[in-house]
Amino acid sequence: MQGSSYLVVLLLLSGSLAGCTSSVTEPETTLGCTYPDALNFNESAVTDDGSCEYPELQEEIQGCTYEGATNYDEAATVDDGSCEYPPDPVPGCTNPSALNFNATADTDDGFCRYIHPHVLMVLLDGWR
Template identity: 45%
Template structure:
C-alpha cells in the first residue's frame, strides 16, 4: 500500500498536483489530515512547510460539503499548516491527528491563515487552546480544543434552598424551597442528658392512626424540629 509523502507546491491552473509518494515502510510518522469543507470546497487549498520554510506537502481543491482523509508521512519536527483561498475556507476545518491525538486544528476564516504544530517535538508554537469543551457546562468555551477539567455545571446555587448544590456553576432554576406553614407551627425540642443522641430511639407523631412526623436525635444533647400541624 502506497502512502502519500510529499506533494508539489506548484500551483497549476488553480490546482495543486500530487507528485511524490513513498512506501509505508519508509514512513517515519503517519499523520492523518482531515479536511472538512462547506460551500467553499472549490476554493480550499493548503500547504505544510517545515521550520526552514520548505514546502513539505500541499493539496486542494475539494468538493463542497465534504470530508477528505489525507495520510502524510512527516519526520519529527515543527511545521506550519497554511490555509488559503480567495475568501477563506468559509467555515471549513482542518484537523491534524497523530497517534489518536490532535496536533493542530484550524478554521481558515481569512484568505490566508496558518497554525503551527509539532510531530514528536515541543516548543513549536502550536499549543492547542485549553478550556471547557463540554457544551452542557456553564463555562463552555467554543474556542477550546483541549478540556482542562474546568467545566462546571448548572444546578441550584441558592444556599437557602432545600436542594442547594455547592458545586453548581450557574443556576438552572431548579431550586426548591420549604413552603411556609399556613396551619400551626409547633416546635419539638429533643433532649439527651448523656450528650450522645438517642442511640436509635425515635419519636413519632400520629393523627387518626397515620404518622405525620417522625425522627430522632442523631447526636449531641439536643435538637429542634419545626412542625406544621393542623388543629
C-alpha cells in the first residue's frame, strides 16, 4: 500500500450550516370542557382544562307534576302519585224548564226538549 493514499471526507450536515431552518409544530389543541353532561361542554375541545361546570343537584320535591291536575304542584320534581283530576263532565239538558232537564248535568249537550205551545193547547183542551 505504499504509494496509495486515502482520502477520507467527512461531511457534517447541519441545518444551520446548510442554511435550512425547520421547526416542529405541535398540532393545535383546543382546551375546554370535554364532559358531555357539563353545562359548558365544548365539543371542539380536545384537551380537558378542568373548567367543566355541572348543574347543582336539586332537592327532590314530591308532589303532583301533571299540569292538568287540580292539585298540580309547580315546585314538585318527583311525581308522588297524588294527582287529582276534575270529574268528567256530565252532559245533558241543563234548562230546568225543559222536559228532559237533568239536574246532575253540568255541561249542556244542546238537546233540551220542550212542549210546543200548540201541543200544550190541545192537551189542555182535551181535559175539559
